[in-house]
Amino acid sequence: MARTQALSPQTMQAVRASGAVPHSEYLLEVSDVRKEFPGVVALDDVQLKLRRGTVHALMGENGAGKSTLMKILAGIYSPDSGSFKLRGVDIRLKNPLDALQNGIAMIHQELNLMAPMTVSENIWIGREPLRRFGLVDHAEMNRRTAALFDRLGIDIDPDIKVGKLSVASRQMVEIAKAVSFDSDVLIMDEPTSALTEKEVNHLFRIIRSLREDGKGIIYITHKMNELFEIADEFSVFRDGKYIATCNSADVTRDDIIRMMVGREITQMFPKEPAKIGEVVLSAKSLTLNGVFRDVSFELRAGEILGFAGLVGSGRSNVAETIFGVTPADAGVIELFGKPVQVSSPSVAMSHGMAFLTEDRKETGCFLLLNIQENAQMAVLQQRYVNFGFVQQQALAKAASDMANRLRVRTPDMNEPIINLSGGNQQKVLICRWLMTNPKILILDEPTRGIDVGAKAEIHRLISQLAGQGVAIIMISSEMPEVLGMSDRIVVLHEGRVTGILDRAEADQVKIMELASR
Incomplete structure (x- = not known):
């Protein structure tokens, strides 16, 4: 310096x-x-x-x-x-x-709040108002937080645990915390x-x-x-x-x-015509108590089925239930024409399903491991273990080939994933699931935090996978992405399906009307 x-x-x-x-x-x-x-x-x-x-x-x-x-x-x-x-x-x-x-204050792309602590405790950590004998004055801390939120127009309970907040609400807390320093x-x-x-x-x-x-x-x-x-x-x-x-x-x-x-970049949404095949996944009256209810839809081979809705609509929750992360309380899931009790992700994976979660830091990346280890996580036990021994050379080649295909920017596959940019971390997670050769691919916010060039590459990859017969569910908060890539669009509002639109009839106005009913 x-x-x-x-x-x-x-x-x-x-x-x-x-x-x-x-x-x-x-x-x-x-x-x-x-x-x-x-x-x-x-x-x-x-x-x-x-x-x-x-x-x-x-x-x-x-x-x-x-x-x-x-x-x-x-x-x-x-x-x-x-x-x-x-x-x-x-x-x-x-x-x-x-x-x-x-x-100088920074609001990080990967949220750095502590889930077990309250909103107020996160905002004023290290700066807590104190009472006599050095005890924290929680009432005063909550009052200061409420005043800060009132100034910023944020409607969040200062005393709620951060772990109970949505990703969007946590983002607003991060913003308020940075503003609180008066930087x-x-x-x-x-x-x-x-x-x-x-x-x-x-x-x-x-x-x-x-x-x-x-x-x-x-x-x-x-x-x-x-x-x-x-x-x-x-x-x-x-x-x-x-x-x-x-x-x-x-x-x-x-x-x-x-x-x-x-x-x-001539085309941001390179949607290529794909042959739409038979129904591979059918959800009938799926219900997760207190989260969503009576959700029904069908997904066909070669189809990109978009999921749209406001934050809190239940889009990600439905995806997690289909993949067995939070098994349904009621309803039926049929895979390739047969009812299946999807009780866990391992059951879902055994039927050819893959799931890219929306939060790469919390539920995607193993931050202390390298790229190779992160990429191989979902496929290691499937095809690369013989008689208890890992086929390291074949596994390393498969992971490296997939990383090159997605243009992951890294000096080598031994680089700790925590050193990569957020977008390159996302590409590694996509590598992980594509290595399983999925028949059904669920993508929750696949291009969040991805730059414009990489977005076009991932959109092209999604379109190519559909052309190869992979059935894809794509959840996105970006309306142009949903409209540009989907064959059909399922719209949710407060945990229920309010409409399913064909590509030809869908537009932003219709989706927003259904999403805010």
Whole structure:
């Protein structure tokens, strides 16, 4: 990092409070930052300049270096070289607490809340109000949380355990926690990945309010429409290198894609005609008490059956029941024309089913294991064990071939999966299930946190699998994805099916009408 003397956190806090900061056009200046991991140059002399009272979007494919730079700014990683100025003053960030004391807060793409603790305890951890004898004043902590939520328009009980909240509600708690530090720089890494359209609009109101207060917001997103709606300017990284910075009003969506991927993407939803075969899965009056009821539908070979609905509609719960994660309380599942009691995932897998869950951190990746180990997890006992011995060479080749097919960016298959970007982690999970050669593939939010180039690749792969006769259920919160890829669309609202639309008749208005009945 820069060799100049940096102010201590205590001095910086005093400077912030007094307002006596050196004049600078930029709130934050990052110059010539480099960061290497074993076998990978994550950042190659990149730069970023954030103005006061603006939203600056950071764009790039998975593995471009966006999250690495943000983790450096949040004090999680240390750079190999480079300089940083905050409010015109050189800084060196040694750890996350140092970043917070300097006025930099980050909302991570992978949520970092502690499920057994309450919402208030998560927000004020390490800063709890105390009573006499050093005891935590829970009543005061809940009062402060309620006041913060009232300011942000968030309707969540401060005393509820985080583990009982939906992914979307946890995201709002993360946002509130970052705001509670009253930081001048807020970093938001894919903050809308689990939010409904209504919740996204709510978040944007919060962001605009913070911008009016003079905060600087760095906003990482793969959703082009969000960039044009909320960002004042943006910077693009590609393969760890800085490409350009532009005003959002001066470019088109295609301009940004070209900068991000270095090539044209002519078709985001390459849906190819596929022969629709016989019914392979039939759900009849499936019910999971208190979650969904009387859910019925059919899935055919070669069909992509989209599931749409607002968060809380029961889409993911239905998928988990079909796969045996939460067996149904009532109803019938038929596989290939025969009733089957799907009592566990192993039963589902024995009938040729595979399930990509929506939360790769909590229920997908084994973060302490490497790519090879993660990829082989579902197939190890199926085809690669003879007489108690693992066929390591064949298994390694199969995993490597699948990773190359999905263009997983990694120095080798021994790389710990925790070191990969979120999008590349998602690709490894898709590798895991494709290695099982499934007949029925359930994909819950398959492109969440995936960049625009990888999305097109995964959409093409899904279409190819359907063309090979694989029956696919695809759950997605992104309406264009559901409309662009599905042969038919099942719409749910509050745990019941409100309609099933053919591709030709489906549009966004009809789906939203059914999803909000």
